[in-house]
Amino acid sequence: MADEKNTLVLTLDSGGDVVIRLRPDLAPQHVERIRELAEEEFYDGVVFHRVIDGFMAQGGDPTGTGMGGSDKPDLPAEFSREPHVRGVCSMARSQSPNSANSQFFICFDDARFLDGQYTVWGEVSEGMEHVDALPKGEPPAKPGRIVKASLRD
Incomplete structure (x- = not known):
């Protein structure tokens, strides 16, 4: 679908924009959920609670x-062979493989032990330095925040 918006931009309070190329080829349902939530401004103001x-x-x-999570139903797993490496965006979930909803994570480094167990839906193409700058902690004392999540072609 040529008219789909396949880029997600997360404006972070840690300094700037993180540009993420969406991967509907790997996880069409999860990409659609991310798009939906971004369009509904669901992610605006949400913190990174585990860094x-x-x-x-x-x-x-x-x-x-x-x-x-969101009030939408959990999604069935869309696991792929895509490796969890620096900049990869993947869905967080509970113990159940089919429990992804709205939470996601961005890998700082290779995390290949997650391969095939979490749904990869995108990859950072620009602005990884802003992810690197997020305050660390579980949870961070002063968590970094998504100021705005928006879609573009």
Whole structure:
């Protein structure tokens, strides 16, 4: 679909825009959910509640606790062979493979032990330095925040 918006831009309070190329070829349902939530301004103001240096930054929970999600139904897993490496965006979930909802994470470094167990839906193409600048912690004392999530062609 040529008219689909396949770029997500997360404007972070840690300094700027993170440009993410969406991957509907890997996870069409998850990409559609990310698009929906961005268009509904769901992610605006949401914090990165779990940021582990050398591993990943996790956000997408409106409660900021890691226990919440959107009011939409959980999604069935769309696991792929895409490797979890620096800049990869993947869905967070509970123990159940089919429990992804709105939470996601961005890998700081290779995390290949996650391959085939979490749904990869995108990859950072610009602005990874702003992800690197997020305050670390579980949760961070002063968590970094998504100021605005927007879509573009």
